[in-house]
Amino acid sequence: MSEYTLVIGNKNYSSWSMRPWLVLRQAGADFDEIVIPLRHPDTKAQILAHSPAGKVPILKHGDRVIWDSLAIFEYLAERFPDKGLWPEDAEVRARARSVSAEMHSGFPALRNHMPMDLRSKHPGKGFGEGVIDDIKRICDLWSDCRVRFGDGGPFLFGRFSMADAMYAPVVGRFVTYGVNLPPSAKDYVEAVWEHPHVWEWRDAAEKEPWTFEFDLV
Numbered sequence: 001m002s003e004y005t006l007v008i009g010n011k012n013y014s015s016w017s018m019r020p021w022l023v024l025r026q027a028g029a030d031f032d033e034i035v036i037p038l039r040h041p042d043t044k045a046q047i048l049a050h051s052p053a054g055k056v057p058i059l060k061h062g063d064r065v066i067w068d069s070l071a072i073f074e075y076l077a078e079r080f081p082d083k084g085l086w087p088e089d090a091e092v093r094a095r096a097r098s099v100s101a102e103m104h105s106g107f108p109a110l111r112n113h114m115p116m117d118l119r120s121k122h123p124g125k126g127f128g129e130g131v132i133d134d135i136k137r138i139c140d141l142w143s144d145c146r147v148r149f150g151d152g153g154p155f156l157f158g159r160f161s162m163a164d165a166m167y168a169p170v171v172g173r174f175v176t177y178g179v180n181l182p183p184s185a186k187d188y189v190e191a192v193w194e195h196p197h198v199w200e201w202r203d204a205a206e207k208e209p210w211t212f213e214f215d216l217v
Contacts, residue, residue, distance in 0.1 A: 123178030
């Protein structure tokens with residue numbers, strides 16, 4: 001049995017589950033995972049058996065239960081201080097936290113109209129009200145981070161960090177819905193999409209037996 005256990009939803013659909021899973025892999029942590037299929041009659045009861053919040057993801061470390069992706073991020077940053085999960089420089093780290101928190105609380109139109117579905121391709125779908133504005137803000141944010149802080153590699157702050165884990169499901173959405181992006185955003189999408197840990201998650205998502213149907217615009 002591993003020191004950590006991560007309770008997650010379906011890998012093809014659960015964007016919030018993807019984020020801390022990528023961080024655990026980036027940290028090199030040995031962890032078990034419990035996958036609870038979403039949208040099943042007993043889904044809520046299964047999740048409540050692990051956390052009273054009733055949502056995934058959930059990180060379990062001994063008797064400690066940590067829920068919500070950002071809380072898990074900060075806990076792992078404290079547990080693995082030598083892994084560079086946040087940028088080392090205080091100014092850059094503050095920016096990384098800010099852009100991660102904006103993803104955590106923002107972009108409701110993108111979330112609602114372009115649900116994560118890594119196995120599918122829906123080009124031209126999902127462009128409901130407000131989605132184009134969300135896409136523009138995300139691309140502007142990525143460009144600003146890359147120009148100001150990305151000299152050390154292809155990611156938002158050079159090397160792959162928790163900020164990139166936070167936006168990895170957005171990358172998946174852009175691929176699924178065939179979003180037309182400016183060149184700098186396309187380069188970033190390719191870097192994230194081909195990252196080995198993202199590949200690993202995608203491969204597992206492809207093999208899952210569960211499917212959802214979305215009513216796409």
